[in-house]
Amino acid sequence: MILHVDMDAFFASIEQAINPRLKDKPLIVGSRGNKMRTVVCAASYAAKALGIHSGMPSREAFSICPKLEFVAADQAKYIWTSEQIYQLLEGYNLPLNYASIDEFQLEVSGYPDHLNLAKKIKEQIYANFNITASVGIAKTWLLAKLASKLNKPDGLTVIDDSNFEQILRQNPLDKLCGMGGKTGANFISAGMKSCWDLYLNLPGFFNTFDSAKIKNNHMALLSVNPEQSRRVKESYDNSHKLGENPGKSNEAPKSVSHSYTLPQIKINPQVIRAWIRLLSEMVASRLREQNLASSTVHLWLNGPEIGNFGAQKTHQLATNDGYEIYQRAIKIMARSRLQNPRIRAIGVTCSSLSKGSYQPLLREEIRREGLIRALDRINNRFGEGSIHPAITDLTR
Numbered sequence: 001m002i003l004h005v006d007m008d009a010f011f012a013s014i015e016q017a018i019n020p021r022l023k024d025k026p027l028i029v030g031s032r033g034n035k036m037r038t039v040v041c042a043a044s045y046a047a048k049a050l051g052i053h054s055g056m057p058s059r060e061a062f063s064i065c066p067k068l069e070f071v072a073a074d075q076a077k078y079i080w081t082s083e084q085i086y087q088l089l090e091g092y093n094l095p096l097n098y099a100s101i102d103e104f105q106l107e108v109s110g111y112p113d114h115l116n117l118a119k120k121i122k123e124q125i126y127a128n129f130n131i132t133a134s135v136g137i138a139k140t141w142l143l144a145k146l147a148s149k150l151n152k153p154d155g156l157t158v159i160d161d162s163n164f165e166q167i168l169r170q171n172p173l174d175k176l177c178g179m180g181g182k183t184g185a186n187f188i189s190a191g192m193k194s195c196w197d198l199y200l201n202l203p204g205f206f207n208t209f210d211s212a213k214i215k216n217n218h219m220a221l222l223s224v225n226p227e228q229s230r231r232v233k234e235s236y237d238n239s240h241k242l243g244e245n246p247g248k249s250n251e252a253p254k255s256v257s258h259s260y261t262l263p264q265i266k267i268n269p270q271v272i273r274a275w276i277r278l279l280s281e282m283v284a285s286r287l288r289e290q291n292l293a294s295s296t297v298h299l300w301l302n303g304p305e306i307g308n309f310g311a312q313k314t315h316q317l318a319t320n321d322g323y324e325i326y327q328r329a330i331k332i333m334a335r336s337r338l339q340n341p342r343i344r345a346i347g348v349t350c351s352s353l354s355k356g357s358y359q360p361l362l363r364e365e366i367r368r369e370g371l372i373r374a375l376d377r378i379n380n381r382f383g384e385g386s387i388h389p390a391i392t393d394l395t396r
Contacts, residue, residue, distance in 0.1 A: 089121065259347030
């Protein structure tokens with residue numbers, strides 16, 4: 001059995017917990033500081049009730065509700081809270097998966113009382129963080145995730161043999177994880193509009209998660225012509241592997257990158273360097289989290305004069321030091337040959353990855369290595385960016 005924890009309006013709820021004035025008000029969290037020139041990355045339930053949703057331009061959101069509250073996103077707060085919730089769940093000593101920043105899954109087959117466990121988890125999360133979570137319990141992660149969405153916010157739903165058919169009949173296909181966009185459209189065009197329709201045609205999708213068995217069942221699809229069957233099969237093959245949780249993967253990444261589109265075109269070289277430094281530090285932090293080091297740094301810039309500029313350089317010595325990645329990126333930027341170009345978007349990518357970091361030999365390198373580890377410990381404890389390079393203040 002899987003117990004799926006899905007935080008309710010996570011980013012918006014954190015902001016409301018920090019600032020009680022925002023409690024129960026229509027609130028959006030924007031990806032940028034300018035509230036009229038950003039995109040909604042989270043909405044409170046009061047805002048959702050008005051038709052405001054993630055991905056909507058903020059200008060449209062304010063046209064729906066002129067008195068809408070606005071907060072600029074602060075990823076450090078959200079990441080810190082997510083990690084604290086993960087640590088709380090680790091205390092149950094059950095197999096635990098970090099599905100996403102606001103979703104967690106526990107394997108609870110050996111636990112005697114799933115319902116009381118779910119209630120206890122919800123109570124602990126609220127007591128510690130003053131935010132709510134919805135929990136779903138089912139025999140597979142796909143069904144548990146579906147269950148967590150059915151009674152939001154602050155819900156608790158169990159899908160078992162007694163209500164399996166009823167719930168699948170009541171919910172449209174796109175309610176299932178992985179059934180949005182073209183994938184869901186192809187299944188719908190094949191006559192499968194509800195989760196129950198999918199079950200009738202591909203029962204293994206919900207039950208066995210045996211990929212070979214499910215693929216063999218494609219020929220048994222009800223009321224599907226050959227062209228529709230081909231599209232369904234392609235959709236299935238291109239979607240995530242069934243039975244595998246799309247959370248943390250054991251496969252090593254081939255590259256690590258971060259990019260950002262500026263709210264306005266910038267020409268100030270100090271501001272541009274500040275953003276390159278910030279992105280370099282973000283990439284370096286992710287490298288160190290995975291015990292990786294990079295030999296190749298790629299810088300991407302976009303602007304009216306420069307167009308899409310991209311260049312990379314491979315070095316003999318691999319690194320996961322944000323300052324070193326920044327220095328290498330700055331040298332690459334010099335290749336653009338334009339004095340103070342106007343920049344709209346920036347990206348930093350590290351590739352040619354290897355496990356572990358190089359062993360520093362010089363005294364200064366050893367001191368630098370110790371400093372980086374100390375900074376990581378502080379930022380992990382008090383939130384990402386608690387201590388940061390001074391130049392990155394220009395990005396705020």
